[in-house]
Amino acid sequence: MNAEDRQGEPAEHARFAAWLADLEQVADADEFELVGRVLADPDQVMARAAVVRHLDRRAAELCPGTAWEEWAAAMDRAVTAHPFLTRRLREWSLFRAVTLRLPWDADELLASSDWLQLKAAAGPAPEALGVLADRGRTKRIRTTARAGLTRRGGG
Template identity: 85%
Template sequence: MNAEDSPREPAEHARFAACMADLEQVAEADETELVGRVLADPDQVMARAAVVRHLDRRAAELCPGPAWEEWAAAMARAVAAHAFLTRRLREWSLLRAVTLGLPWHADELLASSDWLQLKAAAGPDSGALGVLAEHGRTKRIRHTARAGLTRRGSG
C-alpha cells in the first residue's frame, strides 16, 4: 500500500493535537490569549475538548497552591461564553474547597456533575465522603465514598 492509499488523519484530529501541544507549552502570561484562540476555532467540539483537557491538567497542578485564584479568575473570563467549560472550572473550584477544607455547601456538591462527585468521593475525607456515601447521584459514587469512609475508619 502506498502513501496515497493510506487513510489520512482527519483535519480536526491534527488540529486537536496541535492545540494540545500548544496548550501544554504555553507560557503563563500567554495562556488566556491562547485559550481564547483555541476557542475561536470553527470546530467547537474539538476546541472545547482541547480546552477542557487543558483546564483539567492545569487545575490539578494549581489546585492546592496560591496561584489558583488568579489563574481561575483569568480562565473564567476566557471561557465565559462556554457553559460546559464554565461549569468545569466552577466544579474545580468546588473540588478545591472540598479537598482543602475550605467552606462549601452540600447542596452545591450534590447538584454537581457525576465527574465532580466521583472525584470528590475518591479524594480525602473533608465531610464530602459522608454526603456522597448517602446521597451521591450514582451507585458508583456512593460506593466509592463508602470505601473512602471505610479506609479512613480502618486507618
C-alpha cells in the same frame, strides 16, 4: 498553531493534537490568549475538548496552591461564553474547597456533575465522603465514598 497534516488523518484530529501541544507548552503570560484562539476554532466540539483537557491539567496543578485564585478568575473570563467549560471551572473550585477544607455547600456538591462527585468521592475529605456515601447521584459514587470512609475508619 503548528499542525501538520498527517496522511489520512482528519484535519480536526491534527488540529486537536496541535492545540494540545501548544497548550502544554504555553507560557503563563500567554495562556489565556491561546485559550481564546483555540475556542475561536471553527470546530467548537474539538476546541472545547482541547480546552477542557488543558483546564483539567492546569487546575490539578494549581488547585492546592496560592496561584489558584488569580488563574481561575482569568480562566473564567477566557471561557465565559462556553457553559460546559464555565461549569467545569466552577466544579474545580468546589473540589478545591472540599479538599482544602475551605467552606463549601453540600447541596452544591450534590448538584454537581457525576465527574466531580466521583472525583470528590475518591478524595480525602471526610465531610464530602459522608455526603456522597449517603446521597451521591450514582451507585458508583456512593460505593466509592463508602469505601473511602471505611479506609478512614469512619464507616
